[in-house]
Amino acid sequence: MEENMIEIDKALCDGCGLCVTVCPTGTLSLMEGKAAVSGEESIFCGHCEAICPRKAVRVTAIDEEMSRYKTFITEKQWLPPGKYSTSGLVQLMASRRSCRCFSGRPIDRTMLEDLVKIGITAPSGTNSQAWTFTILPTRKAVISLAEQIASYFGRLNTAAEKTLLRLFLKLTGKGELDAYYHGYYRKVKEALEEWHGSGRDRLFHGSTAAILVGSKPGASCPVEDALLATQNILLAAHSMGLGSCLIGYAxxxxxxxxxxxxxxxxxxxxxxxxxxxxGYSDEVYQRTAGRRKVTPRYFEGQQP
Ligand SMILES: Cc1cc2nc3c(=O)[nH]c(=O)nc-3n(C[C@H](O)[C@H](O)[C@H](O)COP(=O)(O)O)c2cc1C
Known part of the structure; x- marks a missing residue:
């Protein structure tokens, strides 16, 4: 562990041991009645700093700037379990809809930057935080990505039109192109015709910005981390007055x-x-929509 990544102010520490109890990696211990860094395995989760009643612990690897937002004010006070409105939370979750009709109104960059900061409040495997965010702040930027993607799908459709190629690949165990042909080819063909003809944007739905969430190498769970940050961004976008839509094609x-x-x-x-x-949504719904039935199964433990 890099030196001084966790600082303990011995003058403030009263040796209560709370930081030792919550540390997931056994990095801290009590020595001569004071908290001390004794392990090498810190994941810099910040539990020790957050739990200390005397503000004696500081995890210097944590960047305070990442918790400062420009477009709204929030409390740094920790909310204990049960101290938030479930009803309000569920209404927000159910009210987020995939927007496919954006107005042309641009989004302020500060909102996009705040969305990234909200994204990274998500958990990540071993707290690796190896996620990456690329902001496309304008419609112009979105269009240039859309053009690249349209060109990729144009090439894919040209390949998929070759029946013999599809069948050959399928026979050699590579059924992807054939599956694409049957599942997506026609829809994509129509969308590309509209894109090149009338300019209708069936890929990004006219959005005026985008955030691409990715990962750097070295994360234990890169996909999960990125998608958890993504869900944070989707929910926060709705609360901030923005529409959003995941673009799987992209x-x-x-x-x-x-x-x-x-x-x-x-x-x-x-x-x-x-x-x-x-972007800003042009869609107005009268009510939230439900989901298809799902039945959770129970497992009660093995019979003795
Ligand atoms: C992984 C993923 C990829 C998606 N890709 C697209 C897409 O390319 N284009 C699109 O319009 N919607 C896309 N969606 C949105 C889904 O169609 C949408 O979430 C679903 O119909 C449920 O509607 P809701 O998001 O409004 O609740 C995607 C959603 C997910 C989770």
Missing amino acids: VAAMKKEPSIRQAVGIPPEEEIHAVIAL
Whole structure:
């Protein structure tokens, strides 16, 4: 562990041991009645700092700037379990809808930057926080990504039109192109015709910004981390007055085509896991919509 990444003010520490109790890695212990850094395995989760009643612990690896927002004020006070309105939370979750009709109104960059900060309040495997965020702040930027993606799908459709190629690949155990042909080819063809004809944007739905969520190498759970941050962003966007839509087509193209990632400034070693279209929504709903039935199963433990 890098030196001084966790600082303990011995004058303030009264040796209560709370930081030792909550440390998930056994990094802290009590020595001569005071908290001390004795382990090497810190994941810098900040539990020790957050629990200390005397503000004696500081995790210097944590960047305070990441918890300062420009577009709203929030409390630093920790909310104990049960101290938030479940009803309000569920209404927010159910009210978030995938927006497919954005107005042309641009989004202030400070909102986009705040959304990234809200994204990273999500948990991450071993607190690796190896996520990455690429902000496309304008409609112009979204259109240039859309053009790259349209060109990728144009090439894919040309390949998918070749019946013999599809069948050959399928026979050699690579059924992807054939599955694409049957599942998506026609829809994509129509969307591309509209994009090149009338300019209708069936990919990003006219969004005026986007956030691409990815990962750097070295995370234990890169996909999960990125998607948890993504869900935070979707919910926060709704609460901040923005519409959002995940664009799976863009993720598929960016995963397959390194040149598209490169074109938006993403380094070669990074992966992309979510593309979030953002903008002001032109859609007005009368009520929330439900979901199909799901029945959880129970497991009560093995019979003795
Ligand atoms: C991984 C993923 C990829 C998606 N990709 C697209 C997409 O490319 N285009 C689109 O319009 N919607 C896309 N969606 C939105 C879904 O269609 C939408 O979440 C679903 O219909 C439920 O509606 P809701 O988000 O309004 O609750 C995607 C959603 C997810 C979770």
